Amino acid sequence: MITKVAAIAWREFSSTVLTKAFLIGAFLIPMLAALAIPLIVKFTNEAKAPELTGRVAIVDRSGAVLPGVERRLSKEGIATIIAETSSMVQQQLAAQLGEEAEKWREQLDNPMVAAAIAQGFGPTPVLTVEGQPDDADIDALRERLKPMAGESTDALVGLAVIAPDAVQRAPDAEAFGGYELFIRAKTDDRHIDLIRRGLRDAVLEARYAVAGVDAREVEALTSVAAPRTKEITDKGDAREATTAFNMMLPFVFMILLIMSVMVGGQYLLTTTIEEKSSRVVEVLLSAVSPMQLMTGKILGQMGVGVVMLAVYAGVGVATLVAFAKADLISPEKLIYLGVYFVLAYFIFASFMAAIGSAVNELREAQSLQTPVMLTVMLPYFFWLPITRDPNSTLSFVLSMVPPMSPFAMVVRIASTEPPPFWQIALSMAITAAFALGCIWFAAKVFRVGLLMFGKPPNFKTLVRWVRMA
Amino acid sequence: MDGITKTFGEKVAVRNMNLAVPEGALYGFIGPNGAGKTTTIRMIMSILFPDAGRLSVLGKASAVESKDRIGYLPEERGVYKKMKVGAFLKLMGKLKGASGPELDGKVKGWLERVDLGDCYKKRCDELSKGMQQKVQFIAAVLHEPDLLIFDEPFSGLDPVNMRLLRDLFLEQHRAGRTVIFSTHVMHQAEQLCDHLVMINKGDKVLDASIDEIRDQYDPRTILFSPVDPAGANAVASLPGVEAVEPSEGGFEVSLLNGTQPAELMQQILQQTPVSKIELRRPTLEDVFIDIVTRDAAHEADEASLRAALRAGAAEGAPA
Numbered sequence: 001m002i003t004k005v006a007a008i009a010w011r012e013f014s015s016t017v018l019t020k021a022f023l024i025g026a027f028l029i030p031m032l033a034a035l036a037i038p039l040i041v042k043f044t045n046e047a048k049a050p051e052l053t054g055r056v057a058i059v060d061r062s063g064a065v066l067p068g069v070e071r072r073l074s075k076e077g078i079a080t081i082i083a084e085t086s087s088m089v090q091q092q093l094a095a096q097l098g099e100e101a102e103k104w105r106e107q108l109d110n111p112m113v114a115a116a117i118a119q120g121f122g123p124t125p126v127l128t129v130e131g132q133p134d135d136a137d138i139d140a141l142r143e144r145l146k147p148m149a150g151e152s153t154d155a156l157v158g159l160a161v162i163a164p165d166a167v168q169r170a171p172d173a174e175a176f177g178g179y180e181l182f183i184r185a186k187t188d189d190r191h192i193d194l195i196r197r198g199l200r201d202a203v204l205e206a207r208y209a210v211a212g213v214d215a216r217e218v219e220a221l222t223s224v225a226a227p228r229t230k231e232i233t234d235k236g237d238a239r240e241a242t243t244a245f246n247m248m249l250p251f252v253f254m255i256l257l258i259m260s261v262m263v264g265g266q267y268l269l270t271t272t273i274e275e276k277s278s279r280v281v282e283v284l285l286s287a288v289s290p291m292q293l294m295t296g297k298i299l300g301q302m303g304v305g306v307v308m309l310a311v312y313a314g315v316g317v318a319t320l321v322a323f324a325k326a327d328l329i330s331p332e333k334l335i336y337l338g339v340y341f342v343l344a345y346f347i348f349a350s351f352m353a354a355i356g357s358a359v360n361e362l363r364e365a366q367s368l369q370t371p372v373m374l375t376v377m378l379p380y381f382f383w384l385p386i387t388r389d390p391n392s393t394l395s396f397v398l399s400m401v402p403p404m405s406p407f408a409m410v411v412r413i414a415s416t417e418p419p420p421f422w423q424i425a426l427s428m429a430i431t432a433a434f435a436l437g438c439i440w441f442a443a444k445v446f447r448v449g450l451l452m453f454g455k456p457p458n459f460k461t462l463v464r465w466v467r468m469a
Numbered sequence: 470m471d472g473i474t475k476t477f478g479e480k481v482a483v484r485n486m487n488l489a490v491p492e493g494a495l496y497g498f499i500g501p502n503g504a505g506k507t508t509t510i511r512m513i514m515s516i517l518f519p520d521a522g523r524l525s526v527l528g529k530a531s532a533v534e535s536k537d538r539i540g541y542l543p544e545e546r547g548v549y550k551k552m553k554v555g556a557f558l559k560l561m562g563k564l565k566g567a568s569g570p571e572l573d574g575k576v577k578g579w580l581e582r583v584d585l586g587d588c589y590k591k592r593c594d595e596l597s598k599g600m601q602q603k604v605q606f607i608a609a610v611l612h613e614p615d616l617l618i619f620d621e622p623f624s625g626l627d628p629v630n631m632r633l634l635r636d637l638f639l640e641q642h643r644a645g646r647t648v649i650f651s652t653h654v655m656h657q658a659e660q661l662c663d664h665l666v667m668i669n670k671g672d673k674v675l676d677a678s679i680d681e682i683r684d685q686y687d688p689r690t691i692l693f694s695p696v697d698p699a700g701a702n703a704v705a706s707l708p709g710v711e712a713v714e715p716s717e718g719g720f721e722v723s724l725l726n727g728t729q730p731a732e733l734m735q736q737i738l739q740q741t742p743v744s745k746i747e748l749r750r751p752t753l754e755d756v757f758i759d760i761v762t763r764d765a766a767h768e769a770d771e772a773s774l775r776a777a778l779r780a781g782a783a784e785g786a787p788a
Contacts, residue, residue: 007563015551279547283608285516286541287564289533451516 004288005296012300016267017307026263026308052125052191054157057141059132061164062177064210068202069160070129073195078124081197125191127157145184157184158195167206176207246416249329250387253337253414254379254407256312261344262376264305265352268297269365272356281450290447298349305345313337329414336413339428344406346435348376350442357449358457358465368459379407390415399427402434441466473522475508482508484671486522490649495642497662498651499757505671506651507544510620513649514541527616537566540614544621544651546605550594554580554604557593558611565612579607583633599626606634610641617641619650623657635661655757667757674760682756691730693737693746694719700741707736719745
């Protein structure tokens with residue numbers, strides 16, 4: 001009896017896991033993707049901007065900006081802009097990493113990092129600023145911007161028309177004027193940024209001069225240091241407020257659960273349909289009862305889900321350890337994840353087995369499968385509200401009502417405000433009862449469905465079969 | 470089987486079936502397509518469950534408890550396409566309760582016997598349909614069951630493999646195993662079985678040994694070709710003759726009830742010289758068609774006919 005179920009489970013497991021398709025699909029492709037993403041990011045970041053040599057025409061109708069632009073778009077001026085940009089990137093990185101930044105401060109401040117960021121800008125563009133009279137023929141200048149106008153180093157790459165009131169407000173006006181910028185097509189966006197930055201700084205500088213304020217003073221006045229938010233929890237300890245890590249962990253838990261449940265369930269559906277359509281099912285039924293067959297199949301595919309879960313959760317834990325964030329995740333959270341995997345899997349697998357036994361081919365399974373799939377997709381919509389407030393009424397209700405409960409509860413458990421134990425226990429009890437009901441339903445449908453060929457059934461037919469069996 | 474009935478929706482697949490198959494017998498289930506043979510067999514196998522009636526298999530209330538002692542080759546048979554032949558057979562052996570180190574040897578031995586010795590490591594979908602059928606036959610007998618049930622075992626086989634399978638079949642029977650098989654090809658049943666169960670439209674219309682059937686469907690027709698065609702008139706006036714009608718290359722004489730065919734033949738010979746005279750032996754097919762058409766054409770006679778058949782069957786049927 002048990003050996004028979006075990007034999008079926010093993011066949012189910014080995015015929016799924018020990019195939020090239022599974023190894024490639026489940027591990028190799030995600031692994032390659034994981035490796036490829038940093039590579040692609042690195043590649044795009046390191047793709048150097050092309051060399052740029054050319055002239056930038058300035059029609060300075062305000063009459064106060066041109067010298068500043070000339071200075072800022074000179075070789076030294078551009079170098080300063082690049083250095084400033086690098087240090088800004090470094091600061092943003094530090095802010096995003098939160099507490100981690102302290103540990104990484106040294107590395108971030110490393111001049112090598114700055115150099116690397118600066119390298120992204122490629123060879124420093126060589127720009128010559130060409131002052132134009134106020135009444136210059138804009139159309140003629142624009143004509144010179146056309147890419148076909150020649151690739152010579154003298155070609156015009158940019159044209160800025162600075163408004164007359166860019167530095168001094170027009171009487172009664174609230175806002176200052178700006179400038180119009182025309183750029184030759186296909187200019188690298190990093191170069192455009194450089195030119196804009198130079199123009200902006202030059203305009204600001206002119207305005208400060210007119211207003212009689214010191215530029216550094218303005219910067220100091222307008223920036224407020226607000227490094228990190230600390231949360232006071234009920235235990236009284238100050239903790240950094242929802243950082244990326246804290247938001248991501250519940251999401252990762254949920255994705256892990258959905259993925260491992262779906263993989264096993266999908267394979268269960270396909271193998272059941274295959275057994276039915278290849279007519280091997282009656283041979284099997286001469287040796288085992290439908291219940292034994294279903295049990296073996298469900299357990300075998302559960303093994304597949306466990307393999308997925310173990311591998312990916314293992315990678316996840318390893319990542320957390322690497323980021324010194326291992327304290328976010330406790331063994332008991334992993335145990336809860338395991339328990340909810342089993343419960344969610346049984347619910348999902350029951351429906352998949354029932355559907356697989358009822359139809360003749362994969363195509364027919366689609367319409368029956370849709371409602372089941374939707375239930376699994378629902379958690380995606382609720383992930384964010386639950387993470388934001390893991391103890392809201394919505395979170396509580398979702399984590400109690402199957403078939404959503406495993407996914408919702410796992411998100412709550414992984415959040416920074418885990419629910420009290422009694423809620424976990426209650427949710428597990430409700431879900432387990434629901435899972436048993438699903439298995440009962442599936443067993444009935446399975447028994448009748450396996451030898452039914454012909455018209456694909458709908459849910460009404462399935463219910464009739466349950467009454468029949 | 471005792472008063473077994475199975476309905477699918479409106480359709481009655483098997484109606485009030487009573488049947489007993491003694492141990493060691495070789496039974497054939499015959500009937501046209503859709504007659505209820507497969508449904509009957511599936512109920513014996515506990516794959517389907519009857520709506521009414523009782524049934525016992527190998528002394529147990531249902532085959533569920535004795536599945537390991539039954540070998541079954543279903544009509545709807547298949548294999549795991551991607552599985553190796555050897556692995557498939559070992560899986561089937563395990564599912565049938567055979568295990569241990571000798572299983573592998575047995576699988577190889579059987580594959581040799583059916584000329585598939587080199588297929589152990591082949592994938593099932595590399596085999597032809599007939600080869601797959603032989604593999605399935607092995608799956609049915611591998612665990613040395615006491616009861617073997619084959620549903621349409623010969624369909625789709627070439628004559629050579631059909632003979633091979635038939636020999637293996639008879640060998641199982643000689644080894645003392647109970648064998649039940651179904652077919653819609655009557656002459657196969659006639660050649661193989663010692664007892665026949667005929668099913669039509671869910672009813673058992675016949676349940677008798679081959680000999681009984683021969684006796685019961687005693688030839689009531691004599692075929693003869695007189696040297697002089699005028700001799701036929703003389704025959705028609707003989708006592709015990711119901712009618713004489715011309716037929717292909719001669720005349721057909723139908724006999725009145727109670728007439729001994731042997732005596733009548735002597736009398737015919739005395740009346741007129743013949744170039745040929747013979748008793749027309751009914752084939753199983755004749756018997757079957759006879760029963761079925763009578764069933765359909767004369768609804769009124771149905772009950773009495775069935776009663777007669779049952780009485781005849783009950784006499785001969787082993788307890």
